[in-house]
Amino acid sequence: MGCVVVFSTNDEAGMNITSQLRQLIPNAPIVAVEKDLIDLKSPDVPQADLVVFASKHVGKLPSFTVHVSGNPGSEARFGGVPYEVSISAPLPMRVALETMKRLASPEFQVTYEVTHHGPSDLKVPSFFAELGSGPSQWSVPEHARVVAEGIAEVLRNCGNWKQFRPVLGLGGPHYAPNITKYVLKSNVAVGHIVQGSILEENDPERVIDVVLKANGNTSALLLDWKGVKGGVRQKVLDVAARRGLPVLRA
Numbered sequence: 001m002g003c004v005v006v007f008s009t010n011d012e013a014g015m016n017i018t019s020q021l022r023q024l025i026p027n028a029p030i031v032a033v034e035k036d037l038i039d040l041k042s043p044d045v046p047q048a049d050l051v052v053f054a055s056k057h058v059g060k061l062p063s064f065t066v067h068v069s070g071n072p073g074s075e076a077r078f079g080g081v082p083y084e085v086s087i088s089a090p091l092p093m094r095v096a097l098e099t100m101k102r103l104a105s106p107e108f109q110v111t112y113e114v115t116h117h118g119p120s121d122l123k124v125p126s127f128f129a130e131l132g133s134g135p136s137q138w139s140v141p142e143h144a145r146v147v148a149e150g151i152a153e154v155l156r157n158c159g160n161w162k163q164f165r166p167v168l169g170l171g172g173p174h175y176a177p178n179i180t181k182y183v184l185k186s187n188v189a190v191g192h193i194v195q196g197s198i199l200e201e202n203d204p205e206r207v208i209d210v211v212l213k214a215n216g217n218t219s220a221l222l223l224d225w226k227g228v229k230g231g232v233r234q235k236v237l238d239v240a241a242r243r244g245l246p247v248l249r250a
Helices: 012-024 090-103 141-156 177-184 196-201 204-212 230-243
Strands: 003-008 030-033 050-058 063-067 109-112 126-133 165-170 188-194 220-223 247-249
Touching: 003 012, 003 141, 012 030, 012 050, 012 126, 012 141, 050 090, 050 141, 063 090, 063 141, 090 109, 090 126, 090 141, 090 165, 090 177, 090 188, 109 177, 126 141, 165 204, 177 188, 177 220, 188 196, 188 204, 188 220, 196 204, 196 230, 204 230, 220 230, 230 247
Parallel strands: 003 030, 003 050, 050 126, 063 109, 165 188, 165 220, 220 247
Antiparallel strands: 063 126
């Protein structure tokens, strides 16, 4: 079925992003759902080669963000279930991020987020492309246009994205600044990113195994070196050695 965009009719940003996307690609494959996106489950989502969720982001700063959905650890505060994550899409997610980075005005942060909310059970590759952080951004067509341009670039090259080296991100805070900087200056594309506190509060080996199963052909672990405590960092390095994965230092 190719690449499909999904938005919620409860989401002002999602509606504005898809409205802009229709101007860019009049026949864009767009699906509206009535549920909040974080509450979706696999049967609610089209069977496609890729699903891109056009969504709002809630936070403090004007933001354009991308991330995969799911709950790598023992908590599931915002949809989904614990220790379950959806299938990632590293290559198109990087394409969307790079496009938004190129078009964003200076007051916006453009960044990966860690994996932190539902849906968690999606078996098709997917990611969220988000406009944040509040109504004063969600309602502005020019802001929504930036996210729409990122998604449009993904759709135009559906299945033929530039080839990067897929990696799994580990450590750091919610907005993963060090991982974002590393990726955009390298030949890697990150899928899931596990926040440092999740690794510290759970068994790192269990968490890493949960996300590895949903991260595609992971070639390495991309570790925010200062974004996890020393003892946990060593546990991560031990797991990487046992799984035969090199560790890149962000």
